[in-house]
Amino acid sequence: MAILKRRGGLGPTAPDQQAAGNGLLHRRALLGRGLMLAGAAGVGTGTSLSGAAAEPLEDAEWSRHQGTTVGPIGVRSKFEKDTVRVLSNPKGEPRTQHARTPHQLLSGQITPSHLHFTILHNGIPDIDPNQHKLVIHGMVKQPMVFTMDKLMRYPMVTRQTFVECGGNSAPMFSNEPVQASLQLLHGLASNSEWTGVLLSTLLDEVGVDPKAVWMLPEGADTPALTRSVPLKKAWDDAILVLYQNGERLMAEQGYPVRLLLPGWEGNMNVKYVRRIKITDQPAMTYYEARNYSPVLPDYKAYKFYFVNEVKSFITSPSFGMSLKEPGYYEISGIAYSGSGTIKRVMVSADGGNSWAEAAVQGPAQDKAFTRFHIPWRWDGSPAVLTSRAVDDGGNIQPLRADFVKVRGETLKPVTNPMGFANQHYNSLTCWGINAKGEIAHVYA
Amino acid sequence: MFTLKTLSLAAFVSIGVAGALAAGNDTKNGLGARPGLGAPIPESDIKAWDITILPDGTNLPPGSGTAAVGAKLYVEKGCDQCHGDNAKGGRNPALITEEKMQGQGIETNKTIKDFWAYSTTLYDYIRRAMPWPAPRTLSDEEVYSLVAYILAGNKLIDENAVMDAKTLPQVKMPNHDNFIVRFPERI
Numbered sequence: 001m002a003i004l005k006r007r008g009g010l011g012p013t014a015p016d017q018q019a020a021g022n023g024l025l026h027r028r029a030l031l032g033r034g035l036m037l038a039g040a041a042g043v044g045t046g047t048s049l050s051g052a053a054a055e056p057l058e059d060a061e062w063s064r065h066q067g068t069t070v071g072p073i074g075v076r077s078k079f080e081k082d083t084v085r086v087l088s089n090p091k092g093e094p095r096t097q098h099a100r101t102p103h104q105l106l107s108g109q110i111t112p113s114h115l116h117f118t119i120l121h122n123g124i125p126d127i128d129p130n131q132h133k134l135v136i137h138g139m140v141k142q143p144m145v146f147t148m149d150k151l152m153r154y155p156m157v158t159r160q161t162f163v164e165c166g167g168n169s170a171p172m173f174s175n176e177p178v179q180a181s182l183q184l185l186h187g188l189a190s191n192s193e194w195t196g197v198l199l200s201t202l203l204d205e206v207g208v209d210p211k212a213v214w215m216l217p218e219g220a221d222t223p224a225l226t227r228s229v230p231l232k233k234a235w236d237d238a239i240l241v242l243y244q245n246g247e248r249l250m251a252e253q254g255y256p257v258r259l260l261l262p263g264w265e266g267n268m269n270v271k272y273v274r275r276i277k278i279t280d281q282p283a284m285t286y287y288e289a290r291n292y293s294p295v296l297p298d299y300k301a302y303k304f305y306f307v308n309e310v311k312s313f314i315t316s317p318s319f320g321m322s323l324k325e326p327g328y329y330e331i332s333g334i335a336y337s338g339s340g341t342i343k344r345v346m347v348s349a350d351g352g353n354s355w356a357e358a359a360v361q362g363p364a365q366d367k368a369f370t371r372f373h374i375p376w377r378w379d380g381s382p383a384v385l386t387s388r389a390v391d392d393g394g395n396i397q398p399l400r401a402d403f404v405k406v407r408g409e410t411l412k413p414v415t416n417p418m419g420f421a422n423q424h425y426n427s428l429t430c431w432g433i434n435a436k437g438e439i440a441h442v443y444a
Numbered sequence: 445m446f447t448l449k450t451l452s453l454a455a456f457v458s459i460g461v462a463g464a465l466a467a468g469n470d471t472k473n474g475l476g477a478r479p480g481l482g483a484p485i486p487e488s489d490i491k492a493w494d495i496t497i498l499p500d501g502t503n504l505p506p507g508s509g510t511a512a513v514g515a516k517l518y519v520e521k522g523c524d525q526c527h528g529d530n531a532k533g534g535r536n537p538a539l540i541t542e543e544k545m546q547g548q549g550i551e552t553n554k555t556i557k558d559f560w561a562y563s564t565t566l567y568d569y570i571r572r573a574m575p576w577p578a579p580r581t582l583s584d585e586e587v588y589s590l591v592a593y594i595l596a597g598n599k600l601i602d603e604n605a606v607m608d609a610k611t612l613p614q615v616k617m618p619n620h621d622n623f624i625v626r627f628p629e630r631i
Contacts, residue, residue, distance in 0.1 A: 094526065094576050095536065122576065136482075137490050144482030154479050173550065205482055213631065216496055223573040224580070226496060230631045275493050284499050284562045286569040293559075293623065295550045301559075305626040408550040422550045 019356030022349035022383050024331075025375040027359035085115060086183055088418045096121050098418065099252075100187025103315045107332065109160070109361065109369045111190035113245045118252040119165055119188070122222040125272055129256035132220065134240070138278035141207030148256050154197040157239065160368040161262040162336050163269055164189035164308045166292045169425035173407075174414035177430075177441040182318045184417040185429065185441070189308075191336070191369035194260055195243035199234045199276075212278045216285075217259045220274040227268045228282035229261060233306070237262050240273065263338030263367035264306045265424075267292055294423040297408035302424075308338035310397050311426040312345055312372070312389035323437030326380035335360070335370045337391035342370040344390040349376060351384030351430065351444035352399070358387070378433070384444045386430040400443055403427035495580075497568040501613035504567065505584040508608035511601075514593025517586055521575055531597060536576075540597035557598035561623055563615035566591050588612070 019026040076083070083105045088098035101117045111117075129148045137143035168188035171178040178185070208231065215234055218226040229238075239260040241249060249255040254271030261269050267287050282288070282304075293301045312335035317323060331349075335342045342364045346355040358372040372387070388397045403425075410421050432442035487494075497503050518524060518531060528534035532541075541555045552559070556566065571587045573579050582590070592607040601607070601615055625631070 093535075122573075122579075135485060135490055135493065137485070137487060137494070143485050143487055143490060145485045146482050150481040150483075153481055201479075202482070205478060205480060218493075218496070222579055223576075224495065226572070232630060275490075277494065277496060279498065281498055281500065283496050283568065284565050285496075286565055286573070289561055289565045290554050290559065293554075295552050295554070296624075297550060299552065300622045300624055302626040303561075303623040304628075304631065306630055307627055410551055411549040 019374075020348060020350070021354035022381075023377040023379055024347060024349045024354075024356040025377060027357060027374050029375050083115070085117070086181075086187065086418075092123060094122070097123070098188065100183050101190045102181075102183045103186060103313075103334065104182040104318050104320065106315070107371070109191055109334075109371050110245060111192060111369075113192065113247070113250050113253070116190040116192060116244075116250065116253060117163075117165065117188045118250075119266070120221070120252060121225060124252045125221045126251070127220060127256060127272060132256050132272075132274065134257060134274055134276070136202060136206045136276045136278070138216075139209035139212040139280065140278050141209070144202075144206050146202065151197060151240065151257065152242065154201060156195050156197055156242070158193060158195040158243075159239075159262070160191060160193045160365050161260065162189055162191040162308075162338075162367065162369050163260075163266050164336075164338070165266040166294075166305065166308075166423040167420045168266075168308075169311075170420040170422060171414050171417045172425045172427065172429070173409050173421040175409045175411065176413040177443050178414050178417050179319070179441055180417040181320045182313065182315060182429075185319075186313050188266070189336070191334075192244050193246070194239060194241045195246075196239040196241035196257070196260065199238040199240055199259070202240070203231075203234060203278075206278075208278055211280055214279045214282050216275075216277040216279060216283050217270040217273050218275045218277070219254075219270050219272040221272045225267075225270060225287065226283065226285050227270060227288055228285060229259075229264075229268055230306075231278070233261055233264065261306075263308060265292060265308060268306065292423060294407070296406075305424050308336075309424070309426040310337035310339065310342075310389050310391045310395045311335070312342075312387045312397060313429040314347070314385055314387050314431060317385070317433070317439055318431055319439050319441050321439055323378055323433060323439075325437070326378050329376050329378055330373055331358070331376050331385060332371065332373045333358075333387050335372055335387070335389035336368065337389070337393075337395060338367055339391060339393050339395055341366050341392045342372075342389055343392045345370075345372040346388045346390075347372070347374045348386050348388075349383050351432075351442075352386060352428075355388070378437075380435060380437075382435055383433045384430050384442060385433065386428050386444060388428055398427050400427045495568070495572050497564045497571075499562045499564050499613065501564060501609055504564070504609035504612060506609065507583075507585040507588055508606050509585055509588025509590070509592050510606055511589070511592045511596035511603055514589035514591070514596075517582075517589055518593055521582065521586070521590075522577075523575060523590070526576060531594065539594050556594060557600065557618070559619050561617050561620045563591070563595065563600075563612055563617055566594060567612060 017025045017029045085099040098119050133145050135145045165188035169186050214228050241258050241260045258271040259273045293303045295301045314333040316332045335345045345358040347358045348355045358374040361371040364370045390396050430442050430444040432440045526536040527539050531539035541557050588607045595601045
């Protein structure tokens, strides 16, 4: 638990700012120190943060002439050209294509639309919104068809929520830690602000038979992807999404309309939705009866693993980065829960021996990415960083030993980080830092 | 703290308003605030899209098929190019297998023979998604035959069994009872 002591002396390393072992500082230490330094400079005792001697300043080349012409679509700095998704099937061979979000290079809570993860089983359909239709039928009073221009006139809601593939974090099932970037380990989850029509509004119009229990949304994509979703979720918070981060949906996210089931397994958030059939039984479709039925160690399997459970990971520092020198660093990461709002995130720098509470970016939103931060003073000796989140329902991210006991791990180490050993991993991720500042993926 | 609470309350209320619009209508039983922009459509006009087969066999089409015909179609329709000779696996999964699940731990191959719980899933999936490059080009009869070929190859039905809307849902899949509903309270 956190060691919370009253803050005292001026020095950034003042021992009573320590919140847990191995140099974790109190989550508000940064704020306090900033204020104190400003004050100190005012009375002429200026201290340098880095201690390195600065060189005289000059105008750079780019400050002296007209810059590039502005275009109709914003472009990123060319210095950010490596901030890209990793592709599993860049040539579009006849199998699934995955693109993974580079969490290690991003901050904040919204995933830029063009870096949002996506999975397409048979490429991106090129749908003309003027011809796309959505039909709702089955156990209803009056089957109805909605054109896109009609759907666009309905009252809309806007909310943030994450979407996460059931197979995100699959390499974490390896019996030995896979040495791979955060992007490869956890890149099949992203967070956007979505705008659309509550599905309940349309269900009200077609009049759902009280005996109905399920709905079967289906896409207009080539495999006509379909899943069985309890109607309870439809009435609760399902949205027919038209906009992502303020603009119309990305083609690969389901343009012109997708189903959004906040907090639930990505594959169920059917893209390009063209038909929703209301029924009294699930269809046991390919993706629910086979793909997204996680196998247990005794060869039984779960079905209907709807919820992406409470989870967190540290994005910085993380695998592939290195700490150049001992001193101050900010630890930052993402926490989320498919059953509610992030309440608390604990961070450890000593592999879970002691924990300090991180600062959580507020207001934390329901079923959405929540950024956490905690200041850390690395003394140059080996450390193991990890995080553990708790949601408002009291659900705690399970420790690895407990998780593996129930869900199992592979018999041999995973060699392909883009493979899917299993699904729905939500235990901890640990980064081991050696005395050289190199970061490895470890189990602690 | 005060500001944070106000903000999240505001977000909640804005969702509540949309909900209220819809709910308010039911009692009025008229157009009211309900947009009412959907166009009524008879089920008969939805037929071409209504391809979902339920586990009890609901919506299985008329027609029938056998393994012998299916074996020919398997090659004619190019299934072998991706799923291999005799459906033993190629660049895409094997459809007919011998090996057992045991021994591979949680990474077990989810084969049709050892893992799939419903025979209807096979009909539904082949009809909606295969052959991968040209889905929904097989006739209902052809799908019955391909399903019969795969089930017979896996020794789940007799060589000469005829698959149709009545016989297919009755095929017993060995792994049927080995699934645990993860979130029953959410259904």
